[in-house]
Amino acid sequence: MAEWDLDLIAQWMLTHDGEGYVDPDAGEVYGGGYGEVFDRDGDVLEEIPEAWVxxxxxxxxxxxxxxxxxxxxxxxxxxxxxLERALEGRGPFRRFRDTVFSINGLGHLWLDYRQARVEREAAEWLIDEELVRPDQAAALRERVADALATTVLAVRRAGDRELAEVERLERELQEPFRRRDVDWLDRVLADDFEEVGASGRVWSRAETLRALAVEDDRVIGVRDLVVRRLGVDTALVRWLSDSEAGVAERSSVWRKERNGWRIVHHQGTARSAG
Structure with a gap:
């Protein structure tokens, strides 16, 4: 199976000012505008090969x-x-675009979401046209579904101020200046907080505070952080940590209390080198 460039195919699907083609034999994407299509060297093709789709x-x-x-x-x-009001009446496309880009941070999420949606359509088109082998179709569908799911989570979180607050607190909790701030930790760690270490040991709230008090200023990298609700007043945060000790999978449970969100549970699991 050719390793198709889904991003490029999606762009041609969205573009109405030109035509895009795929070469099934080479696994390449070509296109152009104003009635002209260009080859890989940028020269205008005299005619489109019959095999191209x-x-x-x-x-x-x-x-x-x-x-x-x-x-x-x-x-x-x-x-x-x-956004729903922007879609009402005549001229919804321009009005939606103007509205979504007027809201701080929402424009780039819209572009990511639209791209993920069209890449899913591109994958289905490749499968329908039998440009992907049947035994590889499932893997392609899973890949685009995972990409879309990640984008959907980001959009939902952007519209939820409380989840944005939980994300901010989780990230701050990894900063050395916060891990040494006893008053801040006292507010953020729930009274029944516990942590499960990679060894399986359970750390109480008091033990965690004592350990943080003597911790050095190590830098903890945070990546692939995702927040989702478990209930009205609870949220789950999952992410990967990068430190001198290696990469670990992290998960935290946060609970909304009278004075704000507090962390109830944290667990870290070291990733094997393989």
């Missing part, structure tokens, strides 16, 4: 449905309502 354009109905779905993902009511 034209990449379909997305329809206005499909594009509108993607905008509607994006608006529905937002959990913050006032943000969702702004």
């Amino acid at each position: 034209r990449i379909p354009h997305s329809t206005s109905h499909e594009d509108f449905a993607v905008m509607e779905d994006f608006a529905q993902l937002l959990t913050e009511p006032h943000l969702r309502e702004q």
Whole structure:
């Protein structure tokens, strides 16, 4: 199976000012505009090879449905309502674009979400056109589904101010200046907090505070952090830590109490080198 460039195919699906083609034999994507298609050297082709398959354009109905779905993902009511109003009446595409980019941080999430949606459509098109072997179709579908799921989580979190607050607290908890701040830790660590170390040992709140008091200023890298709700007043944070000790999978449970969000449970599991 050719290793298709889904990003490029998706771009041609979204572009209505030109035509894109795939070469099934070489696994390459070509395209151009104003009636001209260019080869890999940038020269205009005199004719399109018969074996090439034209990449379909997305329809206005499909594009509108993607905008509607994006608006529905937002959990913050006032943000969702702004986008839904933008989709009403004539000229919804420009109005939606102007609105989504006027909201701080939402524009780039919209572009990521739209790209992930169209890449999923590109994968299905490749499968339908039998440009992907049947035994590899499942892996391709799983890949684009995982990418879309990651983007969906980011959009939902962007519209949820409380989850944004939990993410901020989790990240601050990894900063040396916060790990030495006894008053801040006292507010953030729940009274029934416990931590399960990689060895399986359970650390109480008091033991954790004592350990942090003598900890050096080691830097803990945070990557692939994802926050999701477990309930109205509870949230789960999962991420990977990078430190001198290696890479570890981390998970924390946060609970909303009268004075704000507090961490109840944390667990770290070292990743094997293999």
